[in-house]
Amino acid sequence: MPAFAESAAEPPLADSYYALLRRDQASNRVDPCTTVVPSAGCQVQQPPVAECQLPMIDVGCLTAPGATPQERAACTAAIAAAASEWGFFQVVNHGVRQELLDAMRREQVRLFRLPFEAKTTAGLLNDSYRWGSPTATSSRQLSWSEAFHVPLAGISGNRCSYGELASIRDVTQEVAIAMSKLANTLARVLAESLGHRASSQFPEGCDERTCFLRLNRYPPCPFLPDAFGLVPHTDSDFLTVLCQDQVGGLQLMKDSRWVAVKPIPNALIVNIGDLFQAWSNDRYKSVEHKVVTNATTERFSVAYFLCPSYDSPIGACEEPSPYRTFTFGEYRRRVQEDVKKTGKKIGLPNFLM
Numbered sequence: 001m002p003a004f005a006e007s008a009a010e011p012p013l014a015d016s017y018y019a020l021l022r023r024d025q026a027s028n029r030v031d032p033c034t035t036v037v038p039s040a041g042c043q044v045q046q047p048p049v050a051e052c053q054l055p056m057i058d059v060g061c062l063t064a065p066g067a068t069p070q071e072r073a074a075c076t077a078a079i080a081a082a083a084s085e086w087g088f089f090q091v092v093n094h095g096v097r098q099e100l101l102d103a104m105r106r107e108q109v110r111l112f113r114l115p116f117e118a119k120t121t122a123g124l125l126n127d128s129y130r131w132g133s134p135t136a137t138s139s140r141q142l143s144w145s146e147a148f149h150v151p152l153a154g155i156s157g158n159r160c161s162y163g164e165l166a167s168i169r170d171v172t173q174e175v176a177i178a179m180s181k182l183a184n185t186l187a188r189v190l191a192e193s194l195g196h197r198a199s200s201q202f203p204e205g206c207d208e209r210t211c212f213l214r215l216n217r218y219p220p221c222p223f224l225p226d227a228f229g230l231v232p233h234t235d236s237d238f239l240t241v242l243c244q245d246q247v248g249g250l251q252l253m254k255d256s257r258w259v260a261v262k263p264i265p266n267a268l269i270v271n272i273g274d275l276f277q278a279w280s281n282d283r284y285k286s287v288e289h290k291v292v293t294n295a296t297t298e299r300f301s302v303a304y305f306l307c308p309s310y311d312s313p314i315g316a317c318e319e320p321s322p323y324r325t326f327t328f329g330e331y332r333r334r335v336q337e338d339v340k341k342t343g344k345k346i347g348l349p350n351f352l353m
Contacts, residue, residue, distance in 0.1 A: 016132045017142055023139075057091050060188060071334065084285065098266055108300055112217045125150045125172075125215075130200060131145070131154050140228070145217065148214070151211075152211050155176060163164065186241075205311075206329075232253075236274050240270065241267040242301060247299040253336045274348050275307075281323075310327065
């Protein structure tokens with residue numbers, strides 16, 4: 001088995017892959033069509049994935065004081081249509097300054113360049129560092145990535161340890177505030193499109209104590225073609241706002257096949273989460289998606305997750321609903337139980353009536 005030299009900053013992803021691969025081999029779970037053994041020097045040719053451009057929506061009129069009711073109505077209709085047909089869309093004139101996103105990227109790079117030991121033990125960003133897939137039971141469940149999954153309340157809290165990275169606190173907090181404003185605006189528009197008179201607090205129970213900002217890095221993976229940076233999944237929230245770089249790698253399920261999302265400069269990606277699909281009675285779609293790694297180039301992204309409190313009931317826009325009443329905490333616990341038992345998330349089907 002070859003030795004892969006990793007810098008002091010890199011998480012031991014190759015070690016995890018080999019450990020899981022040995023487990024696969026011991027239990028005869030190795031699929032030669034999907035599993036690569038680096039020591040054999042083989043390269044598996046994967047079928048090509050078509051590239052798509054998500055619906056692009058100019059959302060500036062939602063907050064512009066001079067926008068006409070007709071402009072707002074057309075924008076609302078476009079957002080609702082994309083949420084129903086794709087579950088994903090891109091937005092421009094979104095109110096998150098490009099200079100701020102550029103600053104976030106610089107701080108993010110500097111953060112991930114820290115030694116692996118410091119990232120795991122120094123309590124950075126409220127001790128939110130994670131890497132790989134702790135619950136993985138096979139090599140195909142490994143996410144080739146590292147991330148800081150930061151509660152918004154923890155960004156400015158006293159428990160955060162920053163040291164020389166004090167500047168990241170201000171930038172991260174500013175990004176979170178801007179993305180939060182956008183996410184809440186879009187959530188209200190989507191709710192109103194279904195006839196719901198959404199208050200400024202919709203979805204109820206979502207605030208800085210419950211929402212998250214995730215800083216992602218996907219290291220290059222030169223020996224494993226199409227390795228998962230993030231395994232296929234849906235998001236367990238109401239709404240996600242994503243800023244990705246130009247490397248590419250995000251793919252989503254459309255018409256029963258994977259399509260690659262073409263990165264567009266200055267655009268943010270928005271996708272519907274499981275909770276919004278349940279609340280909308282399946283009118284809006286929480287779509288399965290994944291990230292595939294690049295063989296030579298690292299990839300960075302920042303994601304904002306609009307989540308309610310754990311005791312918040314996830315209602316419905318109207319009755320009858322195909323889902324029974326459940327709280328966000330109950331949903332998260334069931335997801336964690338399923339992942340631990342089966343290695344994958346089941347999600348909303350667990351809560352059908």
